[in-house]
Amino acid sequence: MNYGPLVFLAAFAALAASWFGFVLTPHLQIGHLQQTNTVPSGVSYPVARSGLAQQGLQVYRANGCAYCHSQQVAQTGTLFDLVLTNPGTNQASTVAAIQSINPRLSQPEVLEIIGKVPVHLLTMVSKSTAEAAAKTVNATGANAVPWIVPIGPDIQRGWGSRRTVAEDFLFDYPVLPGSQRIGPDLSNVGVRQPDPGWHLRHLYAPASVVPGSTMPPYPFLFEKKKVGRVPSPSALPLSGIATVEDGYEVIPKPEALALAEYLVSLQAYAPLFNAPLSVALGKPTSPTETNSISISGGDKAPSDISMP
Amino acid sequence: MSSKSAFQTATGDSLPADISCRWPLFVLLSGAVFWLLAGSILTLIGTIKFHAPDFLAEPAWLTYGRVRPAGLNAMIYGFCLPSALGLTLWLLARLGRTTLAGAIPVVFGGLLWHLGVGAGVVGVLSGDATGFEHLEFPSYAVAMIAASYLVLGVAGVLTFRQRAERGLFVTQWFLLAAIFWFPWIYSTATILTSVYPVRGMAQAVVGWWFSANLILVWFGLVGLGIVFYLLPRLLDRELESHYLAMFVFWMLILFGTWTGIPKTAPVPAWIPMMSKVTTVLAGLALLGAALILHRTLGADYRLLSTDPSLMFAGFAVASFVIAGFMGIAEVLSGASSMLHLSWYATARSWLQLYGFFAMALFAGIYYVWPQLTGRPFPLPRLVRLHFWLAASGVMLAVIPLAVGGIVQDGNHANPEMAFVDVAKGTLTFLRISSIGDVLTLAGHFLLALNVLLAIGAFCWDRVRIALRTATIELQEQGVNS
Numbered sequence: 099m100n101y102g103p104l105v106f107l108a109a110f111a112a113l114a115a116s117w118f119g120f121v122l123t124p125h126l127q128i129g130h131l132q133q134t135n136t137v138p139s140g141v142s143y144p145v146a147r148s149g150l151a152q153q154g155l156q157v158y159r160a161n162g163c164a165y166c167h168s169q170q171v172a173q174t175g176t177l178f179d180l181v182l183t184n185p186g187t188n189q190a191s192t193v194a195a196i197q198s199i200n201p202r203l204s205q206p207e208v209l210e211i212i213g214k215v216p217v218h219l220l221t222m223v224s225k226s227t228a229e230a231a232a233k234t235v236n237a238t239g240a241n242a243v244p245w246i247v248p249i250g251p252d253i254q255r256g257w258g259s260r261r262t263v264a265e266d267f268l269f270d271y272p273v274l275p276g277s278q279r280i281g282p283d284l285s286n287v288g289v290r291q292p293d294p295g296w297h298l299r300h301l302y303a304p305a306s307v308v309p310g311s312t313m314p315p316y317p318f319l320f321e322k323k324k325v326g327r328v329p330s331p332s333a334l335p336l337s338g339i340a341t342v343e344d345g346y347e348v349i350p351k352p353e354a355l356a357l358a359e360y361l362v363s364l365q366a367y368a369p370l371f372n373a374p375l376s377v378a379l380g381k382p383t384s385p386t387e388t389n390s391i392s393i394s395g396g397d398k399a400p401s402d403i404s405m406p
Numbered sequence: 407m408s409s410k411s412a413f414q415t416a417t418g419d420s421l422p423a424d425i426s427c428r429w430p431l432f433v434l435l436s437g438a439v440f441w442l443l444a445g446s447i448l449t450l451i452g453t454i455k456f457h458a459p460d461f462l463a464e465p466a467w468l469t470y471g472r473v474r475p476a477g478l479n480a481m482i483y484g485f486c487l488p489s490a491l492g493l494t495l496w497l498l499a500r501l502g503r504t505t506l507a508g509a510i511p512v513v514f515g516g517l518l519w520h521l522g523v524g525a526g527v528v529g530v531l532s533g534d535a536t537g538f539e540h541l542e543f544p545s546y547a548v549a550m551i552a553a554s555y556l557v558l559g560v561a562g563v564l565t566f567r568q569r570a571e572r573g574l575f576v577t578q579w580f581l582l583a584a585i586f587w588f589p590w591i592y593s594t595a596t597i598l599t600s601v602y603p604v605r606g607m608a609q610a611v612v613g614w615w616f617s618a619n620l621i622l623v624w625f626g627l628v629g630l631g632i633v634f635y636l637l638p639r640l641l642d643r644e645l646e647s648h649y650l651a652m653f654v655f656w657m658l659i660l661f662g663t664w665t666g667i668p669k670t671a672p673v674p675a676w677i678p679m680m681s682k683v684t685t686v687l688a689g690l691a692l693l694g695a696a697l698i699l700h701r702t703l704g705a706d707y708r709l710l711s712t713d714p715s716l717m718f719a720g721f722a723v724a725s726f727v728i729a730g731f732m733g734i735a736e737v738l739s740g741a742s743s744m745l746h747l748s749w750y751a752t753a754r755s756w757l758q759l760y761g762f763f764a765m766a767l768f769a770g771i772y773y774v775w776p777q778l779t780g781r782p783f784p785l786p787r788l789v790r791l792h793f794w795l796a797a798s799g800v801m802l803a804v805i806p807l808a809v810g811g812i813v814q815d816g817n818h819a820n821p822e823m824a825f826v827d828v829a830k831g832t833l834t835f836l837r838i839s840s841i842g843d844v845l846t847l848a849g850h851f852l853l854a855l856n857v858l859l860a861i862g863a864f865c866w867d868r869v870r871i872a873l874r875t876a877t878i879e880l881q882e883q884g885v886n887s
Contacts, residue, residue: 102574105579106582109579109583109655109659110586112656112659112660112663113583113586113587113590113659113663115663116615116619116663116664117590117594119664119680120611120615120663120664120667120677120680121594121598121611121612121615124608124611124612124673124674124677125598125604125605125608125611125612127608127674128604128605128606128607128608128611128673128674129604129605129606129608130605131605131606159535159536159537160472160533160534160535161466161469161471161472161533162469162470162471162472162474162475162535163471164471164537165470165471165474165475166470166471168747170668170670170671170672170747171670172669172670172744174741174742175741250741250742251742251744251818251819251821252744254821255818255821255825256821261670261672262670262672263672264606264607264672264673264674265606266672267606267607267610267672268605268606269606270606271603271609272536272537272538272599272603272609273606273607273609273610274537275607275610275671275672276747277539277668277746277747277751278747278748278749278751278752279744279747279748279814279818280829280832281825281829282825304459305459308826309826310826310830311459311826312456312459312826312829312830312833313459314455314459314460314463314469314470315459315460315463316463316469317463317464318464318465318466318469
C-alpha cells in the first residue's frame, strides 16, 4: 500500500496548523489592538511618536541598536503596597489600627504620616496581607487601598515599572523588541535620561558619559568641523575623554537629533488594564524588605504615571 | 567491513545524477563557500568591537549593528541555504536514480541567488536592514532570492517526480517537506513584516515564528536528512531505523513549528506559553536523533573517525541534540531568569546554526563534491584538519558564551550590581569565544582552498582532454591526407 499521499497530506496539515496558530491568530489578536486607556486615569494610550522620533526609530533600525538593546521589560509577579488615602475622623483608632498592622511605627510617627496622605503604610506585601490590613484600617472609618506593584529583576533594576506589553509598540514600524542585553533595556530610557543632549553626547562618545562603557561610539552620526566666526549653538559640549582639537566643534547630524528624540520618546510605563500598576512612590525596594514603611514622597499627590 | 570513503569511491566514474548536478552544484557550493568566508570575517569584525569598542567605529557600514546581521545573514542565506539546496537537489537526483531536472536553469538560479545575497549584504551594511532578525535583507535582495528559489524549488520537485526508483528513503521525506516549507515561511514572513506589515507586535511574532521554523525546523529537516543519508552510506549498513527517522520527522513538524516565542515577549501570554510546551515536546526529536546515531553506529563511536564526512556528521547530530536541550533548559528556567536575552541564547543558536547545520553541510559537501568531479579533493589532509578546527572552534565559541550567559543572568538578577559591571563580567567569556571564531574562520580557508583547487583541477582536466582529442583528430587528418 502506498502511504505517500497520506504522509504528504498529514505533513501539510501539521505545517499549516503552525501557520494558523502562530501567524494568523496572533495577527487577529494583536493586529486588531486599538488605542486603549490607562487605568485609572483613562488617558489614551499609546499616542503615536512625533515625526522626528519616528525618523529616529529608522536610525535605530538602520544601525542595529537592537542587537545590543532589548525593549522588553519582564515582570515575574506582583506585590502590593497599602496606601492610606484618607485618615478618617476617628484619629485614635486609626492610629491604633495602623500600629497593629505595622508595629514598627511609633505613635508620633503614625501621627506625623497620617497628616500627609496619601502615604504608604506597607510596601511589597502579598495581596492577602494588603487586603487584610486594609480591612483593619478601614474598619476605623479611614480609607486605605492596596496598590499593585509589579516585581522582577528588570523592574528592580529600574528598567521599568511594569512589564512591556503589545500596546507599547502599537504604532511602531518596525517593532524592535531586541533579543540581547549587551546594553541595558531601553523600554523606558526616556524616563531615565529625558535630556536629548545627554543622548547626543553619549552616542558620540559613550565612555565619556558613562565611565567604563563598552558601547561602541557613533561618530558617523556627527560632523566635525572648523568653528566658524561664531561657535555653532548646536555643537556638543564635550568634556573628559571626548574632546576635539582646538578650533573644531562637533555638530550632530539630523540623524543623531532624530535618534535622540526617539530615545527620549521611549517611555512605556502607563498603567494599563492588562499590565496594572499603581503609583510607585520612590524607587521600588527589593521584595525582601517587606513591611518597611516608606514615607518618602508621601507629600506628592499620587499620579498613576510616576516613575522611579 | 569496507568503509566507503568519499575518497575511495570517488576516484572513478560519476553517475548520471552526478554529471547532471556538476555545474549547478559548482555554482551553488562555490558561491556558498565565498559567503562562508565573507560571513565569518564580518562576524569577526563585530566580535573585535567587544575587545575594543573604538575599532572601526568611524565607517557607518562597519558599525556593530550592521556587521553583525550582515555576517549572520551571509552565513544563513549565503552559505547555509544554497549549500543545503544544492545538496538537496543532488540527493533527490541520486536517490531517485535520475538526473537533475532543469540543470541549466538551476545554474542561473544559483547565480541569481548569490547575487541576491550580495545585494542583501551590501544593503544591510548600508543601513537598509529591515530590523527583523534573520530577515534583515531589504526587499530588493529578497526579490532576487525568492525568484531564484522558485527555480531551485521547482527543479527539486521535478527531479523528485521524474525519479526512476519508486521506493522512498527517509531523506526524501525530510527534503521534500523542506522544499515546501521554506517558501511558505519565507513568503509569509517577508509579506507580513515588509510588504504589508501587520500591526505592532504581530510583526515580531511573525519574525520569531520564522526564525524558529528556519533554524530549528528547516535546518533540522535538511541537516538530518543529509546525515541520515550519509550514515548508512559511509558505514555500509542500514539506518537504525527508518521508523525512528520518521518519528523525528513528525516531532519536528508537529512541535518544532510552534516554537521560538521568547517568554518575555510583550504579546498575549498564551503565545509564549504554547511555545514553551512545544519546545519541550520537540525534545522528542532530539532523543530520536541521538538514538539513531547511537544505534546505527552500534554504540561504536570510533567508527566515526573512519571518514571525515562521518566526523562532521557525528558532530552535527551531537550539536543538534545539545542545542535542543539548551533550548529546553532556557524555556524551563525560572521566571526571573532572562537566559533568552543573554549570551546563553547566542551560544545556543550558534550551536544549532553552526555546530549542527553548517557541520552537516560540510559533511555533505566533502562527500558529494568528489563524486561530482570524479576525483578526490586535491588536499585530502586538509579535510580532517578542517574538521578539527571547526569542532574546536565551535566548542571554544559556544561553551564560554553559554557559561558567560549564565553568569550574566545571575548578575542581572542582583539589582545591587551596576549594569556596566554586569556587562564587563561577560567580557572574558566573549574574548575566549573570539578565539573560537578565529579557528572556524581558519577552517573556512581550508575548505575554500580545496574547493578552489578542485574546480581548477576539474577545468584543467577538461582542457587537457579537449586538447588531446583535438591533437588526435589533427594527427588522424594528417595521416589521411
